[in-house]
Amino acid sequence: MAEKTKKSTTIHDLAEILGVSATTVSRALSNRGRMKAQTRQRIVEAARKYDYRPSLVAQTLASQRTNMLGVVVPMIGDTIYSQLVRGVEQVAFERGYNITLCNTDMDIQREKDYLDMLNRRRVEGIVVVPFGKRELGDDAHFLEAESRGIPVVIMEEELPNTSLTQVLMAGREGGKRLVNHLLELGHCRIAFVRQMPEPWKTNSQKRLQGYQDALGEAGIAFDPQLILTVDNTNGGEFGVKELTACLQKPSRPTAIVVEHDFLAAQYMAMILKMGLKIPEDVAIVGFDDVEIASLVVPPLTTMRAPSGAVGHRAAELLFERIEKGDAMPNWPRQESIPYKLVVRQSTISVPAMNIK
Amino acid sequence: MAEKTKKSTTIHDLAEILGVSATTVSRALSNRGRMKAQTRQRIVEAARKYDYRPSLVAQTLASQRTNMLGVVVPMIGDTIYSQLVRGVEQVAFERGYNITLCNTDMDIQREKDYLDMLNRRRVEGIVVVPFGKRELGDDAHFLEAESRGIPVVIMEEELPNTSLTQVLMAGREGGKRLVNHLLELGHCRIAFVRQMPEPWKTNSQKRLQGYQDALGEAGIAFDPQLILTVDNTNGGEFGVKELTACLQKPSRPTAIVVEHDFLAAQYMAMILKMGLKIPEDVAIVGFDDVEIASLVVPPLTTMRAPSGAVGHRAAELLFERIEKGDAMPNWPRQESIPYKLVVRQSTISVPAMNIK
DNA sequence: CAAGCTTGAGCAACCGATTGCTCACTGGAG
DNA sequence: CTCCAGTGAGCAATCGGTTGCTCAAGCTTG
Numbered sequence: 001m002a003e004k005t006k007k008s009t010t011i012h013d014l015a016e017i018l019g020v021s022a023t024t025v026s027r028a029l030s031n032r033g034r035m036k037a038q039t040r041q042r043i044v045e046a047a048r049k050y051d052y053r054p055s056l057v058a059q060t061l062a063s064q065r066t067n068m069l070g071v072v073v074p075m076i077g078d079t080i081y082s083q084l085v086r087g088v089e090q091v092a093f094e095r096g097y098n099i100t101l102c103n104t105d106m107d108i109q110r111e112k113d114y115l116d117m118l119n120r121r122r123v124e125g126i127v128v129v130p131f132g133k134r135e136l137g138d139d140a141h142f143l144e145a146e147s148r149g150i151p152v153v154i155m156e157e158e159l160p161n162t163s164l165t166q167v168l169m170a171g172r173e174g175g176k177r178l179v180n181h182l183l184e185l186g187h188c189r190i191a192f193v194r195q196m197p198e199p200w201k202t203n204s205q206k207r208l209q210g211y212q213d214a215l216g217e218a219g220i221a222f223d224p225q226l227i228l229t230v231d232n233t234n235g236g237e238f239g240v241k242e243l244t245a246c247l248q249k250p251s252r253p254t255a256i257v258v259e260h261d262f263l264a265a266q267y268m269a270m271i272l273k274m275g276l277k278i279p280e281d282v283a284i285v286g287f288d289d290v291e292i293a294s295l296v297v298p299p300l301t302t303m304r305a306p307s308g309a310v311g312h313r314a315a316e317l318l319f320e321r322i323e324k325g326d327a328m329p330n331w332p333r334q335e336s337i338p339y340k341l342v343v344r345q346s347t348i349s350v351p352a353m354n355i356k
Numbered sequence: 357m358a359e360k361t362k363k364s365t366t367i368h369d370l371a372e373i374l375g376v377s378a379t380t381v382s383r384a385l386s387n388r389g390r391m392k393a394q395t396r397q398r399i400v401e402a403a404r405k406y407d408y409r410p411s412l413v414a415q416t417l418a419s420q421r422t423n424m425l426g427v428v429v430p431m432i433g434d435t436i437y438s439q440l441v442r443g444v445e446q447v448a449f450e451r452g453y454n455i456t457l458c459n460t461d462m463d464i465q466r467e468k469d470y471l472d473m474l475n476r477r478r479v480e481g482i483v484v485v486p487f488g489k490r491e492l493g494d495d496a497h498f499l500e501a502e503s504r505g506i507p508v509v510i511m512e513e514e515l516p517n518t519s520l521t522q523v524l525m526a527g528r529e530g531g532k533r534l535v536n537h538l539l540e541l542g543h544c545r546i547a548f549v550r551q552m553p554e555p556w557k558t559n560s561q562k563r564l565q566g567y568q569d570a571l572g573e574a575g576i577a578f579d580p581q582l583i584l585t586v587d588n589t590n591g592g593e594f595g596v597k598e599l600t601a602c603l604q605k606p607s608r609p610t611a612i613v614v615e616h617d618f619l620a621a622q623y624m625a626m627i628l629k630m631g632l633k634i635p636e637d638v639a640i641v642g643f644d645d646v647e648i649a650s651l652v653v654p655p656l657t658t659m660r661a662p663s664g665a666v667g668h669r670a671a672e673l674l675f676e677r678i679e680k681g682d683a684m685p686n687w688p689r690q691e692s693i694p695y696k697l698v699v700r701q702s703t704i705s706v707p708a709m710n711i712k
Numbered sequence: 713c714a715a716g717c718t719t720g721a722g723c724a725a726c727c728g729a730t731t732g733c734t735c736a737c738t739g740g741a742g
Numbered sequence: 743c744t745c746c747a748g749t750g751a752g753c754a755a756t757c758g759g760t761t762g763c764t765c766a767a768g769c770t771t772g
Contacts, residue, residue: 008478008504008505010727010729011729021752021753022728022752023730023731023751024750024751024752026731027730027731027751030730033731034748034749034750035749054476054729055727056476057727057729058417058727058729059728059729060729061413061417061727061729061730061758062729062756063729063757064757075442076438076441076442077435077439077441077442078438079433079438081438082432082437082438085438085457089459093459093466098456098457099456099457100424100454100457101427101441101445101454101456101457103446116409119409120412121413121454122364122412122413148364262647269652272653291618292647295618295621295625295648295652296625308433366758366759367758368758368759377721377723378759378760379723380720380721381759382759382760383761389720389721390719391719391720395721410759411758413759414758414759415759416727416759417727417728417729417759418760419759419760420727
């Protein structure tokens with residue numbers, strides 16, 4: 001086996017070359033303590049000349065500050081989560097922090113393993129998107145981190161019954177505003193399409209609640225027949241049959257709210273194929289504003305998920321907590337970031353203005 | 357300011373509690389050296405009882421191995437790059453390595469800063485997707501890392517004139533196969549749509565070369581009029597005019613190769629609006645196989661970009677190099693990962709089989 | 713019973729930095 | 743000329759582990 005590490009210049013090497021102590025070198029480069037200006041300059045120059053790069057590993061051990069955040073997500077390949085990570089990274093970078101990325105592959109055990117790792121790496125804080133069917137008490141590993149003094153912020157997917165700080169998306173309010181948009185356009189038979197509900201997909205549930213809220217406030221009776229639950233697990237039929245049936249009834253809905261843009265895009269294709277016009281015959285809206293939303297024809301009205309903002313805010317909270325420690329007010333806490341309504345031609349045929 | 361760190365249990369704490377030396381504890385937990393089974397067990401149990409988590413910071417300093425990889429990407433929010441990161445993470449996780457994620461925001465200076473950081477963190481290897489208009493010598497920071505014994509692998513975007521190891525996508529060969537697919541279907545007037553070429557978008561260039569290769573081999577004369585270069589920088593017209601004009605000529609192409617699925621999806625909409633049928637009147641294909649490709653109507657035939665595989669392979673190479681050091685054969689080297697042809701209804705109206 | 717080998721565990725040095733404290737030297741005041 | 747404050751720099755301890763070497767105790771063997 002070949003030698004693994006060409007040894008890099010250490011502070012001792014540099015000190016020896018210059019004929020001073022490591023202490024002096026350290027002080028010169030960190031600009032702390034008093035010393036002759038000339039000495040400092042000599043050291044700084046030598047450091048540059050020999051490309052001295054102080055080991056963050058050693059500095060970390062000495063200073064007890066890692067300048068490192070842990071980021072745990074279920075699946076980094078998904079747009080929604082990578083946006084989130086970007087939000088976190090932005091804030092971290094500004095503050096001179098790095099992030100250790102952990103991808104759980106939607107596996108609880110792996111999530112736990114990664115949390116153990118982050119503990120041992122002594123990261124200063126952890127942001128995490130929990131995932132998976134959770135038993136009660138499956139947040140124990142998060143609580144343990146907290147008890148060790150590593151603050152944890154949950155993002156995006158709500159963890160029920162926990163005492164952890166969470167930064168979520170205001171799905172209920174978002175759903176309501178989206179339906180209100182349709183109500184304002186005169187629709188009153190509005191369907192809602194959701195994927196097979198799974199208890200851990202908390203956003204799905206919230207969006208539906210928002211739908212109900214809006215109808216309730218508008219005084220429209222809730223019609224269970226207008227809630228379509230589609231199952232895309234076995235074969236990918238995605239509820240084609242149900243939707244078709246629903247749209248062929250004489251009392252068909254004039255607008256459809258779909259839980260996610262991807263699904264909405266597929267339904268748009270089906271609707272067009274049935275010979276119905278969008279939005280004249282049926283208006284349709286989605287959630288999240290993924291790239292496809294602006295590219296389908298007609299472009300899809302949707303509620304833009306504030307993923308980046310969630311990550312951004314979670315990181316901010318984390319840093320505030322790191323800084324203030326137990327003096328941090330209202331900790332743990334729960335915050336919601338609002339969605340943004342993006343109106344396109346799937347609800348209004350003549351757009352008021354050219355929205356991106 | 358509140359106290360920052362609730363001090364965690366150290367090896368010395370544990371040693372004192374047990375009345376043994378830290379040496380013994382270390383040996384017991386790492387299962388190295390010989391010792392009485394009973395002593396080992398006592399220590400292991402105490403470690404569990406007191407939730408002792410050895411500091412990786414200290415272990416790293418002592419062992420000189422960080423078990424850490426650096427991953428540098430231009431924009432983590434982009435699907436293509438987050439897929440790549442996933443590929444890297446998979447391999448790293450298997451080997452017990454963590455990754456430090458660096459997002460350069462397409463800023464060369466930031467890329468340099470991050471490389472400096474990774475150097476100082478003493479990561480054991482770095483994978484990077486370079487980006488941006490590069491001057492000659494803008495790979496100096498990568499070479500420096502190499503010279504410090506940190507292997508570097510370039511991914512996805514080719515860095516010309518460098519002596520670094522690179523894992524790229526076989527764009528030229530992919531372009532050729534895609535065009536061959538069209539040739540086999542009988543097309544002979546085939547247009548190619550590319551975005552305004554920018555020297556650092558090496559994949560774009562390769563795809564076009566592949567197109568020319570295929571035509572050349574088929575004995576079809578190259579017609580410059582069939583190369584459309586669209587500019588999407590000023591306002592987002594995306595070459596609508598050029599394409600329309602091109603399709604209205606009597607000698608219009610019967611198939612169109614578009615550099616990227618997103619663009620292809622937009623052109624499909626335009627083509628359909630012109631009253632032309634896909635694929636009967638005009639076939640169309642894209643590159644990358646992003647989510648939208650399977651969702652547009654008709655679904656888009658495309659060359660799937662092997663992003664995940666590129667990340668996977670890059671990480672594998674990195675580990676091999678880390679392990680073998682200078683004994684690693686053929687280093688630096690350059691590898692290409694092939695694309696995968698995904699045939700959908702934008703080229704064949706009756707699909708042979710149900711391709712996802 | 714003495715010599716030799718094996719076993720189990722600790723001492724001390726080290727990894728590469730930081731930091732409190734000490735101390736020699738310098739220069740001005742008395 | 744002496745005293746003292748201020749300046750510049752180094753010693754040694756520390757951060758939390760790992761590891762080569764030493765050594766005492768226990769066991770086997772002749």
